[in-house]
Amino acid sequence: MEKERIKELLHKYKKGLCTDAEKAWIESLYEALANPPSSDLTDEMIQADLAEVYQRIPALSKNKSFTLWPRIVAAAIFLLFVSIGFYFFKEKDPSQPLVQIVDKSKINPNDFAPGTNKALLTLADGSQIALDNAPDQKILDKGGIKITKNEDGLITYQINPGVRESKSNTLSTPKGGQYQVILSDGTKVWLNAASSLRYPTVFTGNERKVILNGEAYFEVAKNEKQPFKVVTDRQELLVLGTHFNINSYEDEPDVKTTLLEGSVKVSAFQTKQTILLKPGEQAALKRSGKLKVAQINAENAIAWKSGLFQFQGSGIQEALRQMARWYDITIEFEGAVPDIQLWGEVHRKANALEALEILSYFDLKYKILATGNTKKIIVIQ
Missing domain, CATH: 3.55.50.30 (Phage tail protein beta-alpha-beta fold)
Structure with a gap:
């Protein structure tokens, strides 16, 4: 379908029927492909041009997701338009620069x-470790608790079997930062920019509870005897073992919980409303305290992680x-x-x-x- 629409536009260019905006777009695209356009386009040339475009951008012809690399802006915008099955142009006022x-x-x-792997780890005694400056490998080995860091922006907790005392740690990312952590129970957490996660070094008692501000993706280690809870300022999430994403930034109108695998129970503090999510569903907690559920492509919610x-x-x-x-x-x-x-x-x-x-x-x-x-x-x- 996309090819037909591009072909139609090329025919308009050939006949001199393009608007100024359409003409400028076509010419910028050809320039990006290092192939000057011509008003004498033949059907054979148009077919060849279509083949070249699709060869240069293979994700389009395979109908898969794509990435917009800004190295060639015109080609990138071309890809953005046609991949959703339409294109449009608006006349721009040349006196008003973009x-x-x-x-x-x-x-x-x-x-x-762009942002990088950087975060601040705050220990129970208040001391702080800037992880982007800390050397790789072991950054703490004390009282039966060992924390290691690798070069890919990941810290891992390893706890000796005899350790029972639980202490609170906080992992915080600034704007322009992201980080990952493997908690002592094996749960993996990806933390997005301007976010924080508070968690115990050892999970004791009858539940595993962490507190999130901002956005994080969780892959929770299964333990039916010790359910996992994620608490934000407006809701609580109860899981046994599952993959999900929570977006709870203060400047966002909704707290969005997206389930990729397993099941979770979302409970709103304000209204006491509770819902059970299924994979592929997203719960949006409104400012009013009301929870709304929608079926979505869950992979889109964790695109930031990729x-x-x-x-x-x-x-x-x-x-x-x-x-x-x-x-x-x-x-x-x-x-x-x-x-x-x-x-x-x-x-x-x-x-x-x-x-x-x-x-x-x-x-x-x-x-x-x-x-x-x-x-x-x-x-x-």
Whole structure:
């Protein structure tokens, strides 16, 4: 279906019927593919061009998920449009540039670099370890508790069998950081940017309880005799052994719990409402305290864990909140918030300027302000 729509557009170009925006888009795409366009396109040339495009972007022809690499912006935007089965163009006012950079001399692309594996580990005695600066391998071996770190951004707890005293530790990621931890029971947790997880070094009693702020993906080790609980400021999750994601950032309107495997019980503190989730379902806890369940593609909810921003009809505010946390930048709106919905994927290895350049093709207009330690993107109307 996508090929037919592209073919139709190429025929319009051949006949000189394209709008200025369509013509500019076609020409930028051909330029990115190092193949100059021609108004004398024949059917054979169009078929060859289609084949070249699909060969350059194989994920499109196989109808699989794709990644938007900003190295070739035109090709990336092309992929973003046609992969969802449509394309559209809007005339742009040439007198209103999409991007306004305030003081170009002060814009350093390195200031807008993507996040990395960095976190702060706070021990029970209040001492702190900056994990991005700590040497690999053993970072603590005391009282029968051993904590090790590897180069891939993972700490692991190993507890001697005789240890019964439980102490509280907290793993915190800043904006622009992420980290992983394997708890003493074998549970694996991926912590997204600007998040924290408080947990005991040893799980004692009749339950395993951790406290989350922000976003994390859990693969809980099964133990029917000791259920696992995840507590946020607005809800509690009860599991026996399962894979799930919780997004509980304070600046998000909903707390979203997405189940990939097993079953979980979600309980809202405010309304006492309780629901049981099945795989592929997402519970959204509203500010009113009401829980709503929807069937979704659960893999989209954990795209961040695989290094992707995943947009499925996402509003521009939601998308930019994700980027602000990952790139450690401030994003503000000047005037009304644009009514823009985004579809597709952008790789989190792209820097903020590259990611925003991609979003500008959805008529997102913004100013870049970088002065001293201030890194700010101002979205304008």
